[in-house]
Amino acid sequence: MHAKHSRTDPWSQTLGLLHSLSRTAERTRYDAVPASRHVQRRVTAAGCAAGERDAKIKVLERPTSRTAIVTWGDATSCHYGDQVWRIARASSDGFCALSGQRIHRGDVVYRPSHYRLAPANAGSMMLAACVLVAPIE
Incomplete structure (x- = not known):
């Protein structure tokens, strides 16, 4: 599901x-x-602007060691039922959308995957450590 x-x-x-x-x-x-x-x-202000609103996030599965399937729902911007997130290094400081913890540039994170159009939550990140311990729903 993709938001328009x-x-x-x-x-x-x-x-x-x-x-x-x-x-x-x-x-x-x-x-x-x-x-x-x-x-x-x-x-x-940067933490709020980066998408750390009241998004409802669940890790549905981790099909590989480098990917996670996530459901993301944010009443103010988008809903994705089965969004693929890929492991990467944080290119800037931010906050973990899953835990709210501080992310520093260079930390290992998961980011929404996109090939053509960037999703509405493209700037969001989740710490890899948090994704790996999150319960599979």
Whole structure:
């Protein structure tokens, strides 16, 4: 199952508008914060923007040592019933979508696989250690 994303979709436009309005409000609050706290607020905002919303994630199976089949559901952006994730090295810092743990660049992670079109959750990562111990559902 793949979510359809279209820039002309009214729901996507509404979400985009709400997101931009919330970022404007966040920027106003951010500007009022002393400089010493700016870095901490950016890290927090990056964690939220990277897809760590209330996504429902289940590992369905691990067919090979380098792949996992995952069901991913996020009420605000997408639902994938049987998405293939592949092992890789994190190209940037982030947060594990499965556990919420911090991911550092170079950590071994699973990422959504894509060949032509990137899925809506393409920027998401899960720590490989978390995927390997996750119960198979």
